[in-house]
Amino acid sequence: xxxxxxxxxxxLVTTISERLELRNIDNDWAVSGEEGLALLRRNHYDxxxxxxKMPGIGGFEAIKAIKREQPGxxxxxxTGHSAPEDLDRALVxxxxxxxxxxxxxxxxxxxxxxxxxxx
Amino acid sequence: xxxxxxxxxxxxxxxxxxxxTASATHEIKNGLAVMNEQSRLAGELLELSRQxxxxxxxxxxxxxxxxxxxxxQTDLVVRRLNKFAHSAxxxxxxxxxxxxxxxxxxxxxxxxxxxxxxxxWDPDRPASGLVxxxxxxxxxxWTCLEGMIAAxxxxxxxxxxxxxxxxxxxxxxxxxLTGEPEKPPAWLLEALAGRAExxxxxxxxxxxxxxxxxxxxxx
Numbered sequence: 147x148x149x150x151x152x153x154x155x156x157x158l159v160t161t162i163s164e165r166l167e168l169r170n171i172d173n174d175w176a177v178s179g180e181e182g183l184a185l186l187r188r189n190h191y192d193x194x195x196x197x198x199k200m201p202g203i204g205g206f207e208a209i210k211a212i213k214r215e216q217p218g219x220x221x222x223x224x225t226g227h228s229a230p231e232d233l234d235r236a237l238v239x240x241x242x243x244x245x246x247x248x249x250x251x252x253x254x255x256x257x258x259x260x261x262x263x264x265x
Numbered sequence: 266x267x268x269x270x271x272x273x274x275x276x277x278x279x280x281x282x283x284x285x286t287a288s289a290t291h292e293i294k295n296g297l298a299v300m301n302e303q304s305r306l307a308g309e310l311l312e313l314s315r316q317x318x319x320x321x322x323x324x325x326x327x328x329x330x331x332x333x334x335x336x337x338q339t340d341l342v343v344r345r346l347n348k349f350a351h352s353a354x355x356x357x358x359x360x361x362x363x364x365x366x367x368x369x370x371x372x373x374x375x376x377x378x379x380x381x382x383x384x385x386w387d388p389d390r391p392a393s394g395l396v397x398x399x400x401x402x403x404x405x406x407w408t409c410l411e412g413m414i415a416a417x418x419x420x421x422x423x424x425x426x427x428x429x430x431x432x433x434x435x436x437x438x439x440x441x442l443t444g445e446p447e448k449p450p451a452w453l454l455e456a457l458a459g460r461a462e463x464x465x466x467x468x469x470x471x472x473x474x475x476x477x478x479x480x481x482x483x484x
Contacts, residue, residue: 155295157331161302168309199291201381202419226294227287247298251305 147258148190149173152182152208153197153224158247162195165251179203179211186215193258198225198232206239213240222257224249270452277450281404282353288376289346296339303332345371352399359476360399362427362434369406370425373414381419384410387426395434395473397457402473405449405457406436409471412446413438416466423468435472442466 149166151173153159159175166173174189176182180203182196194212198205209221223236223244233244243257267275307328314320345368352360370386377384395402413423423440438446446469448454448461459473 155299157299157335158295158302161299161306165302165306165309168306168313199379201379204379226291226298247294248301249298251302 147171147192149258150182150185150189150191150194151175152177152179152194152200154178154200155197162249162251162254169255171255179205179208182208183211183215186212186219190216191219193220193222195222195224195254198223198236206235209236209239209241220258222254274452274456277453278400278404281407285349285372285407286346289342289349289372292342292375293339293346296335296342300332300335300339303328303335307332349403352403358398360395360397360402362395362402362436362473365395365399365402365406366425366427366436369403369410373407373410377410377414377423380414380417382414382417382421382423385422385424395476397459397473401453401456405453405459405471405473408449408453409436409438409446409461409469412448413440413442413468416440416442416444416446418443429475432475433472434475435470437468437470439464439468442468 149171151159151162152175154177156177159177163173163175174185174191176185179196179200182194183203186194194208196205196208196212200208203211205223205225209223212219212221221241221243223233223241224247225232225244226247236244245254245257307325310320310325310328348368349372366386367388370384374384410423410425417423417440421440421442423438426437426439428435428437443466445463445465448463448469449459449471453459454461457473459471462470462472464470
């Protein structure tokens with residue numbers, strides 16, 4: 147499994163990345179939607195975890211671009227708040243799930259596990 | 266019976282308080298999320314060392330240092346939010362222009378950055394007395410900032426300054442805009458005995474009467 151993490155909070159993505167590495171999970175990270183999409187054009191990812199609110203290309207735009215570039219890639223929207231209309235929109239655009247920060251990494255991995263994919 | 270203008274004022278104020286608190290709590294939540302990840306990572310590294318993996322004390326030191334830094338940053342956001350909340354609940358009829366400028370700019374910074382716009386202001390600006398309720402002056406400054414950001418292109422910069430003249434204090438909002446910024450609503454300017462003047466694509470000025478002695482701006 148290969149994961150791409152996109153969040154403008156550098157300390158958050160780098161720390162989640164390190165925690166995934168401790169679990170031997172292959173991952174890359176980006177601190178903007180633009181950087182994330184550039185990585186997506188060069189590599190294949192099974193899952194993309196993307197923040198909703200970012201300068202430049204935000205979460206919604208990123209979800210649309212991910213679905214265009216790699217339709218098979220599954221997406222988890224990471225958000226600091228839970229406005230129902232934002233979450234509904236993310237799901238309509240193609241996100242598979244959303245998680246509210248702070249995210250428990252075991253919960254994140256459970257969502258990505260095969261059983262989680264069926265939820 | 267609530268008059269239509271009072272109804273509008275109440276709705277605008279509620280919307281303002283809602284947006285400011287939503288933005289601040291978003292920042293707090295982000296801070297907590299980072300601290301959560303970093304402290305859990307530290308715990309995992311310690312657990313691995315118990316299982317025999319070599320632990321780099323320098324790595325742990327960096328992680329703890331980052332958590333401490335983040336506590337400080339998040340505490341600042343909480344303090345700002347607390348200060349903002351008190352501007353309404355203490356019902357101050359006077360406030361300090363320098364404090365309002367700094368507080369509103371700080372609380373607007375995240376929203377501006379999500380649109381790719383940067384804000385600059387002089388944080389050491391000496392305080393100036395103003396007539397007008399703190400929450401109304403804050404709303405007027407906030408509204409001007411929103412207008413400036415809406416009229417800025419991504420990558421734009423907005424600067425805030427204060428100008429003091431006998432009897433008046435003026436907030437100067439400047440940038441390189443793609444359109445004219447919106448002024449605060451007429452009822453708000455009337456409530457503050459203030460004036461707003463559009464400066465073309467450069468920005469706008471918000472001018473309010475200066476107060477005398479006895480400014481209450483601290484709690």
